[in-house]
Amino acid sequence: MDWQPLILTFQLAFVVTVLLFFISLPLSYWLVNTKSRLKPIIETLVSMPLVLPPTVLGFYFLIAFSPGNAFGAWLNEALGLKLVFSFTGLVIASLIYSLPFMVHPLQSGLANLPRSLTEASSLMGKSSLSTLYNVLLPNMKASLLTGVVLAFAHTVGEFGVVLMIGGNIPGQTKVASIAIYDEVEAMNYAAAHMYSIILFVLTFCILLIVYLINGGYIKKIWT
Amino acid sequence: MIHLDIQKRLQSAEGEMNLHIKCDIQQGQFITLYGESGVGKTSTLRMLAGLMQPDAGQIIVNNKSWFDQDKKINIKSQLRNIGFVFQDYALFPNMTVKENLHYATGKRDKSAIAQVIDIVELGELQDRKPDTLSGGQKQRVALARAVVQQPEILLLDEPLSALDLSKRLKLQDYLLKIHSEFKLTTLLISHDIAEIIKLSDQVFVLEKGQIKRSGSPEQIFINTEISGKFKFIGEVLQIQKEDIIYVITVLIQNNIVKVIGQESEIRDLHIGDKVMVASKAFNPLIYKIE
Structure with a gap:
């Protein structure tokens, strides 16, 4: 069996999760604290990938990043970035596609902490960054874990976006979900089974661990 | 000295209210704000602390302007050096009692920590997390945490209201000890007349967003014609x-x-x-x- 699609899948999920964490943290902090009128619009945009078919997203990425049009050509010439049918393109598409799965838990985690914690910390002369790092984040570990795991698992499970913008290049864009589709089309059910069962077991285990930890069943290792 | 002259439009249960507080407070005094709920006591403390912005007026503390609407001055709450005891304690759940105190002092002088721990008798609780403490213990930690940062002003937002009587009396004693030790200018919100008489030098009686009367607790609450023993x-x-x-x-x-x-x-x-x-x-x- 070819392990490459699985390795690529987890590489993609790892890179996307790490980047998403650092993008989503300031974004959700802003969403919780802002009084801006733009807030509902930004919230809507963040949540769109939840309901929009992934193929729609993939389709527009394909059009936008295609070297055949101005923006894609500029990216290619000025920055040397080829985003269509490449790993980098997959990462960027997945960032947007998995954004709500990271932002929503972080946002609700931050919003659920009593305001007085932030206020007390700032009255002690601490900067917002120090308050976030020392007071807020340590008290919303469950939300952090949920966000990280959901974003990871969701990136592992994506198909439509990848198919549209990534295609099926081994070692580049052929992730596990695409490989399964590929093997089924080729009537190679045994290989399809292998990929499927591995993904099935892994995602089951990851989510189970989250629920065990957040449900307080494994309290000792998480306090 | 604190000079306070602030206005703020507030939404209260009985509709809109214009909070207008004007007073001068001497260095080292223990002041109590007394009044029914919804007259603007907490809002006054929050504006002094910089957690809420007044619509107009000025706040001058020890000749420094903290807020001045006309000059567009509004010092951030981080720079005001205020010790605030919140109604819900606001202890950081991820830190032990000791860590809470150390976090509050930050890079500043930590010399007060041992002394304060001693005064409010937190010695045995130092390594416990706030979740494992009782209400009265949490309150002591909150008080200690506000004092160790050696603030210019200590603000107490009804810190004793949730406690039963014996705990309350004990905490009043701690407050008195701390006040005589550190001479912090203190503003307390309280409904309890006995407590006010015991603790404060001066009382401001708030009604509908304004200070209606002020004076010593005896002047406010006790008929001075009686000179009982x-x-x-x-x-x-x-x-x-x-x-x-x-x-x-x-x-x-x-x-x-x-x-x-x-x-x-x-x-x-x-x-x-x-x-x-x-x-x-x-x-x-x-x-x-x-």
């Missing part, structure tokens, strides 16, 4: 007629006391009234009980 504040529990006199049952702290009164004395008295019980000519007996 024993004076206690209590609450009327019961008024009973017995032959030609009346027996008034009064709750003084956690003791029930029966006082005899004449018809003329009980005329304006109702159950639930706050009263002062005073006595002049008698010879008290003292017994050691502990």
